[in-house]
Structure formats: structure tokens, C-alpha cells
Amino acid sequence: MPELPEVETTKRGIAPHIEGKRVSRVHVRQGKLRWPVSPEIEQQLPGLIIHRVKRRAKYLLLETDQGTLIIHLGMSGSLRIVDAAVEPEKHEHIDIVLDGNSCLRYKDPRRFGCFLWSAGAIEEHKLIQHLGPEPLSDVFTIDDFYPKARNKKTPIKSFIMDGKVVVGVGNIYASEALFRSGIHPNRPATHISKARMTQLVSDIKTILSQAIEQGGTTLKDFVNSDGKPGYFQQTLNVYGRAKKPCSTCDTPIKQVTIGQRSTFYCPHCQH
């Protein structure tokens, strides 16, 4: 399950193989994803050229002259480039076959992802239009972030995972960023000083950038578009490390639930 670094890694992995190529045919073996696969993907996409692959939040956007294919990988989705003659494995639900018979193949055991078609301006699409700033862009700043936290009693961990605040901070990196900032995940967002929030903005950028550099986290079923795993999980300081010693102070890492999601922190280092 892809967090933002995995989506970015996937984008970088597939883009060289599909940008500028024409779609020859599409196979949808299982169209029941989070929402039904848009019919345009089978009916209109063949014949069109994928000019460019972009990413917005955790959405991958494949641009054509007639519209944009919006792909989300959900919890368990992955994309790989494979020869179209290769027999699909279990849960490989969709093929976008390109001229030359290479194929963008989508696998998603839990089917929480989506394949949707946007004919109009992508920034006006329902799923895209209300998204907050990209964490790695220069529009994600303390001057944007801090005012949003005023009077928000929600735990800071939930706050940074809210896509209207900032996109792309998933469950793993939320815990990791807060550890780096020394902030307790349950602290109400409004009760954090501007100085500490400034540090948090910086740490979110650092954590995500590092993960992208290292090729994305591989947990369970995520596989790069190359079929090679990433290695960032070896660098995780708190996520998945309940009862193990803190890398800084040796205090056992605690696991709690915040907003129905597992959360990890060091009770000595984070306040």
C-alpha cells in the first residue's frame, strides 16, 4: 500500500514506458473497484496517446488529448510494466496495452483503488478539486499550515493526514514525521506552538523526500513497477516497532489507535 513515496516511485517507474505511446487496447477483467471502472476507459482510451503521467496527492494522472485517466492504488494496488503476452496473475484486474505490446498492468487484491475518466479540466474533478497543497511543493508552508490548525482539537496525527490540510501524508509517514518533530501524536493541533509546527512542516518534507530517494517503502504487497522492492522500511524509526527500543533513548515504542489507525510513538521523546 502505497503511500505518497510509493506512488511517486511508481510514477517514475512507469512514465518512461508509457509517455508518448498510443493505447492499442484495454482489458478490464474485474471492473468492481472502489467505484466501477469508468466505461470510457474501454470505449475511448484505445487509440489515444498518453502524453504525460502526473501525480496529484496519491492519484496518478495519465493525460490524453480527450481526457485524463485517474488511477488510485488504494491500500493494496500496484502497477507494473509487462509484456501483454504474459499471463495475468491473480488480482491483476486491468491491462492498458500500448503499441509494441507492452502493457501497464494493474493489480489490486483489496480493490480499494480506482480507474476513473475525467473528460473536463482535471483540477475541477470532484476527487481533485478540494485537495490541499503538495507536501513537497513550495506552497506547503508554515503560513498555510499554521492558520489551518487554529481551534482544531483533533489530534495532530489526524490533522496531518487530512487531505484538505496537506496531501500525501499516510499512516506510516504521519508517525515517522511526528517522531522526528518530537510531537506526541495525540496532541491537539491547536495546542502546538508555531515554532514546533514550523519544524513539523520541515520534517514532513524531509521524511517524504527521503522515502522517495530510497525508492519507496515495501510492506507486504507493494512492488515497484520494475518488480524490484524499495528498502525504506529499514529506516522506519517508530512505525511497526511497538515494544522495541526507541532509536534515540531506548524507551519501548508505544502503539495506540488514533482515528481508527495504528499509531506509533516514543513516550519519552514525543510530547
Next chain:
DNA sequence: CTTTGCACCTGTTGGC
């Protein structure tokens, strides 16, 4: 309008 919890689905894990 804001906040909370559910729902979607399959596969893996851990406790008894």
C-alpha cells in the same frame, strides 16, 4: 459547517 466513524475487499498474522 465540522467532526466522527463506516464502508469497501482480500490476504496475512497471531492467539488459543
Next chain:
DNA sequence: TGCCAACAGGTGCAAA
């Protein structure tokens, strides 16, 4: 060893 409940990377949306 086997069974079954609990849990897993996301997030839109209905309900409160």
C-alpha cells in the same frame, strides 16, 4: 496443526 478474530499502506461519504 487448525481455526478464527483482528488487522493491514486510503479516503469518500453518510450521519451526528
